[in-house]
Amino acid sequence: MPKITLTNVTKQWGKFIAVNDLNLEIEDGSFVTLLGSSGCGKTTTLRMIAGLETPTKGEIRFDDRIVFSSEKNINIPPAKREVGFLFQNYALWPHMTVTQNIAFGLETLKWKKSDISARVAEMLRIMRIEQFAQRYPAELSGGQQQRVAIARTLAPKPRVLFMDEPLSNLDAKLRGEMRTELKRLHKDTASTFVYVTHDQLEAMTLSSKICMMNEGVLQQYAPPLEVYNHPANLFVADFVGNPSMNIIQARAKKTAPAAAEIDFLGQKALFRAGEDFDLNSENVSVGIRPEFLPISPSGDIEGLAYSTLPAGMETTVKIKVDDTILSSVVFGAIDYETDAPVRFSVSGSGILLFDRSSGRNIAVGSLTVRK
Amino acid sequence: MVQAMNKSDKKGQNRISSLLYAVKSYFSVQANVLIVLFAVLLLVLTVYPIYSVIRSAVTVGRMEAMRYNTLMHTKLSEGDLTILNFRALLTNESTFWKPLWNSLRMSAYASLIAILVGGTFAFLITRTDIHCKKFFSSVFIFPYIMPSWTLALVWKNVFANSGVGTGVVGMLESLTGICVPSWVVYGIFPCALVMGIHYAPFAYILIGGTLRNMDANLEEAATILQASRGRILRKITIPIVMPALFSTVLLVFSSTMASYAVPVFVGSPGNFFVLSTQLSSLYNTMATKGQAFVMTIVLILFGVMLLGINLWFTGKRKSFTTVTGKSGQVSYIRLGKANNIIAAFLVIMLFLIAIFPIISFALESMCEVQGDYSTLTLKYWLSREDIGGFAVNAGHGILFNGMIWQALWGSIKLSLIVSLIVGTCGILIGYAVARKRGTKLAGLVSGLAFFPYLVPSMAFGAIFLAVSTRLTFLRGTLMLLVIVGAVKYLPFASRSGTNSMMQLSGEIEEAAVIVGASWPKRMLRVLFPIQKSSFISGYLLPFISCMRELSLFVLLTTSGTLITTLLSYFDEKAVTQMSNGINLLIVIIVLLVNFTINRLTGASIDKGVGGN
Numbered sequence: 001m002p003k004i005t006l007t008n009v010t011k012q013w014g015k016f017i018a019v020n021d022l023n024l025e026i027e028d029g030s031f032v033t034l035l036g037s038s039g040c041g042k043t044t045t046l047r048m049i050a051g052l053e054t055p056t057k058g059e060i061r062f063d064d065r066i067v068f069s070s071e072k073n074i075n076i077p078p079a080k081r082e083v084g085f086l087f088q089n090y091a092l093w094p095h096m097t098v099t100q101n102i103a104f105g106l107e108t109l110k111w112k113k114s115d116i117s118a119r120v121a122e123m124l125r126i127m128r129i130e131q132f133a134q135r136y137p138a139e140l141s142g143g144q145q146q147r148v149a150i151a152r153t154l155a156p157k158p159r160v161l162f163m164d165e166p167l168s169n170l171d172a173k174l175r176g177e178m179r180t181e182l183k184r185l186h187k188d189t190a191s192t193f194v195y196v197t198h199d200q201l202e203a204m205t206l207s208s209k210i211c212m213m214n215e216g217v218l219q220q221y222a223p224p225l226e227v228y229n230h231p232a233n234l235f236v237a238d239f240v241g242n243p244s245m246n247i248i249q250a251r252a253k254k255t256a257p258a259a260a261e262i263d264f265l266g267q268k269a270l271f272r273a274g275e276d277f278d279l280n281s282e283n284v285s286v287g288i289r290p291e292f293l294p295i296s297p298s299g300d301i302e303g304l305a306y307s308t309l310p311a312g313m314e315t316t317v318k319i320k321v322d323d324t325i326l327s328s329v330v331f332g333a334i335d336y337e338t339d340a341p342v343r344f345s346v347s348g349s350g351i352l353l354f355d356r357s358s359g360r361n362i363a364v365g366s367l368t369v370r371k
Numbered sequence: 372m373v374q375a376m377n378k379s380d381k382k383g384q385n386r387i388s389s390l391l392y393a394v395k396s397y398f399s400v401q402a403n404v405l406i407v408l409f410a411v412l413l414l415v416l417t418v419y420p421i422y423s424v425i426r427s428a429v430t431v432g433r434m435e436a437m438r439y440n441t442l443m444h445t446k447l448s449e450g451d452l453t454i455l456n457f458r459a460l461l462t463n464e465s466t467f468w469k470p471l472w473n474s475l476r477m478s479a480y481a482s483l484i485a486i487l488v489g490g491t492f493a494f495l496i497t498r499t500d501i502h503c504k505k506f507f508s509s510v511f512i513f514p515y516i517m518p519s520w521t522l523a524l525v526w527k528n529v530f531a532n533s534g535v536g537t538g539v540v541g542m543l544e545s546l547t548g549i550c551v552p553s554w555v556v557y558g559i560f561p562c563a564l565v566m567g568i569h570y571a572p573f574a575y576i577l578i579g580g581t582l583r584n585m586d587a588n589l590e591e592a593a594t595i596l597q598a599s600r601g602r603i604l605r606k607i608t609i610p611i612v613m614p615a616l617f618s619t620v621l622l623v624f625s626s627t628m629a630s631y632a633v634p635v636f637v638g639s640p641g642n643f644f645v646l647s648t649q650l651s652s653l654y655n656t657m658a659t660k661g662q663a664f665v666m667t668i669v670l671i672l673f674g675v676m677l678l679g680i681n682l683w684f685t686g687k688r689k690s691f692t693t694v695t696g697k698s699g700q701v702s703y704i705r706l707g708k709a710n711n712i713i714a715a716f717l718v719i720m721l722f723l724i725a726i727f728p729i730i731s732f733a734l735e736s737m738c739e740v741q742g743d744y745s746t747l748t749l750k751y752w753l754s755r756e757d758i759g760g761f762a763v764n765a766g767h768g769i770l771f772n773g774m775i776w777q778a779l780w781g782s783i784k785l786s787l788i789v790s791l792i793v794g795t796c797g798i799l800i801g802y803a804v805a806r807k808r809g810t811k812l813a814g815l816v817s818g819l820a821f822f823p824y825l826v827p828s829m830a831f832g833a834i835f836l837a838v839s840t841r842l843t844f845l846r847g848t849l850m851l852l853v854i855v856g857a858v859k860y861l862p863f864a865s866r867s868g869t870n871s872m873m874q875l876s877g878e879i880e881e882a883a884v885i886v887g888a889s890w891p892k893r894m895l896r897v898l899f900p901i902q903k904s905s906f907i908s909g910y911l912l913p914f915i916s917c918m919r920e921l922s923l924f925v926l927l928t929t930s931g932t933l934i935t936t937l938l939s940y941f942d943e944k945a946v947t948q949m950s951n952g953i954n955l956l957i958v959i960i961v962l963l964v965n966f967t968i969n970r971l972t973g974a975s976i977d978k979g980v981g982g983n
Contacts, residue, residue, distance in 0.1 A: 052591050079596075085595040087591070088588075089586065089588060091589050091591070093592075093593075093607060094611065095610040104593065104606070105597065108593075108599075109597060
């Protein structure tokens with residue numbers, strides 16, 4: 001089982017830098033998600049690992065085997081890297097039946113006829129598409145095509161499986177189902193999965209590690225909850241989580257080790273961190289997840305209910321304080337009159353402090369509003 | 372009793388008024404009006420000609436009656452119905468079966484050459500990192516833009532020699548003294564080769580379009596599954612471009628079957644006769660005119676058969692619709708050291724088929740004695756005197772020749788009118804078919820619009836000549852030429868119109884409907900600008916085709932009306948300097964128009980043909 005290592009990988013098209021000096025280690029058996037908005041270089045990264053794209057610079061290793069190195073002039077073609085690749089639009093061959101599509105890779109590997117038909121039957125059963133065996137792709141629905149594509153990719157038992165936004169063409173319900181199945185598939189096959197998505201929810205729920213990218217640069221590489229609770233910078237903080245984190249401009253002044261006086265939303269508050277930190281400038285941003293802004297009549301801060309979005313299980317309340325609009329998530333369904341006064345507090349120990357100019361996370365702690 | 376009657380009366384009235392309402396509401400949608408209008412128009416324009424061909428084939432003419440009466444002791448008189456025309460033609464080995472066999476062979480070889488040359492070129496351009504792609508792909512379509520006989524004339528100019536045919540000395544002999552054998556100069560070899568190269572751009576446009584639009588992921592998926600290059604090509608790429616291959620074969624095969632000028636130039640002098648040349652000679656003899664119409668029916672049947680095969684093939688279960696993927700970056704095959712060699716080879720080939728003809732025409736138009744380059748003169752271009760010699764009534768040199776300027780103006784006028792009509796109809800048909808897609812009427816209209824393609828130009832001319840003998844007010848008028856041209860060039864225009872309309876979702880128009888834009892406004896301000904370049908291509912192709920058309924018009928007009936008919940006149944009179952000069956003129960005008968329009972609007976022949 002291979003561990004995939006990328007060292008200083010860069011991809012350039014003319015002057016445009018798609019991926020910039022990327023270092024990444026994908027552990028064996030893990031489920032790594034490359035997350036970012038479109039054009040951030042995540043698909044390019046995946047294609048470079050698979051060998052479909054040639055990096056401009058850098059080195060890629062599968063365990064100790066170098067599959068690409070610009071210095072040593074090594075570039076092993078994708079076929080020799082023994083990987084599986086699931087395309088966003090499935091890329092099923094329109095002129096072959098479902099069976100022929102699945103069997104193609106096995107025939108290429110010169111499997112015995114009987115082994116091929118056994119394996120194809122097995123894949124059809126696992127993916128629950130037995131009844132479509134003799135159909136052409138055009139005669140299948142999106143979800144069925146997706147299953148065929150997975151079956152075709154998994155048939156030769158690849159040790160590494162690359163997936164490029166495989167669920168983005170499905171409707172919301174089907175996407176949910178396939179997510180569950182992919183997670184099971186990962187356990188069952190015990191392969192390494194590398195998954196590209198722009199959907200932070202998908203990344204959060206599926207992966208063992210998220211690789212967050214922006215404009216070709218790696219932002220953070222950590223397990224999902226770590227990314228959620230301790231985002232490395234403002235970009236990550238804003239990208240992950242729905243509704244997005246409240247990012248409030250503030251002024252900070254160090255008052256004691258691991259403590260600072262914060263001036264925000266017209267209030268004075270005390271910030272206490274678990275460990276000491278440095279303030280480069282007094283211009284900071286405070287990041288508060290919507291679940292850390294509980295609404296109650298006895299809340300510390302007053303605002304107006306700008307808009308209320310009840311979703312049944314929880315309700316997102318948009319609160320306007322001066323010119324800032326904050327999101328708060330409350331369990332259960334409530335509905336506020338538009339522009340009704342609302343009081344809320346800041347709770348918990350997961351409040352984040354960012355340096356505004358660099359965007360870097362400085363500290364995590366709690367925030368107490370002075371009355 | 373009275374009440375009952377009243378009731379049923381009322382019921383009837385209700386039914387009529389609801390029917391009226393249904394009709395009225397059906398025709399309040401512009402697409403419905405258009406589709407019905409075109410269905411009717413096209414039915415008239417195809418059914419009537421077919422009817423008149425069949426009628427002419429089974430009716431005895433005056434001369435024919437005399438001939439049959441003396442030969443077969445029949446007692447026929449003019450206007451009788453008969454099947455003798457069929458019997459006479461279908462039992463004639465030398466005028467029918469042998470030319471048929473020749474036509475089929477020539478068309479098959481031409482299709483093969485077109486696919487091999489055009490397909491390979493398409494593969495090189497879309498799948499490898501060959502140098503100067505842009506240059507190659509724009510020069511490669513030269514042979515298609517130029518008249519089909521261009522290469523045939525060049526072939527003659529180069530290879531004719533004192534040992535063959537009329538004994539005119541060609542470039543090769545005059546420069547090196549080499550005399551090539553007769554089969555190289557005349558016959559099936561040059562015919563098939565010239566037609567194949569003329570239509571190779573066609574293959575390139577259609578196959579290249581599919582290759583370019585084909586989702587790169589389809590090939591990558593096979594690469595990942597460890598398939599070799601060869602296996603991918605065999606199992607994935609070729610099967611997927613199969614429909615494009617088939618449509619290329621359909622188009623090249625039927626075009627070659629119908630081609631007239633090329634076999635006349637490099638076939639007939641070597642006693643290589645094909646159906647189209649036989650058709651013309653049958654037609655020009657009064658006593659065999661009926662047989663000419665029988666032959667037209669045969670040619671049409673071949674066209675219908677080919678179209679049927681094509682429809683059957685593409686209509687099969689496996690859908691070939693290629694979903695365009697997001698990864699536009701196909702990884703090109705690296706040619707490495709071979710790159711320079713292949714590029715050099717292409718340069719030489721393109722020079723020979725695209726640039727050299729122009730040079731050759733220029734040279735030949737300046738040779739006092741054909742093939743003798745020591746006798747160069749500008750007399751045939753610049754002389755303000757009558758050229759004289761054995762150039763009967765040739766008039767002044769080309770640049771000062773009133774006849775030529777008049778014919779050129781005639782051609783341009785005709786081409787402009789035809790292309791305006793055809794291009795507009797193409798867009799409207801495209802609009803109607805796209806909006807009504809899936810309905811029987813839409814299928815009928817798009818099928819009928821393609822029908823004229825299956826009728827050889829020569830036969831088409833003959834049909835409309837027959838029509839004009841009945842509708843005498845049309846005879847010899849510009850109007851007749853316009854109608855013939857418009858109908859003949861409709862297939863490509865309606866195809867490109869349909870293609871580009873299909874790409875626009877109905878919502879784009881609906882968005883304009885919502886804000887209250889009238890239908891003409893929606894067409895002119897919304898739909899047209901979006902697909903501007905491909906619509907203009909729908910105008911460009913008929914213009915160019917019309918400018919260089921000969922066989923369609925040759926029966927319908929006098930030699931001085933159009934530049935092409937004048938060209939053919941000078942060629943018949945063996946004033947080769949003039950015919951070469953006129954040819955050069957046509958080629959230059961057509962290329963200039965093509966590149967100007969291309970530069971200004973982005974329209975191009977490829978889009979007109981239905982490529983992408």
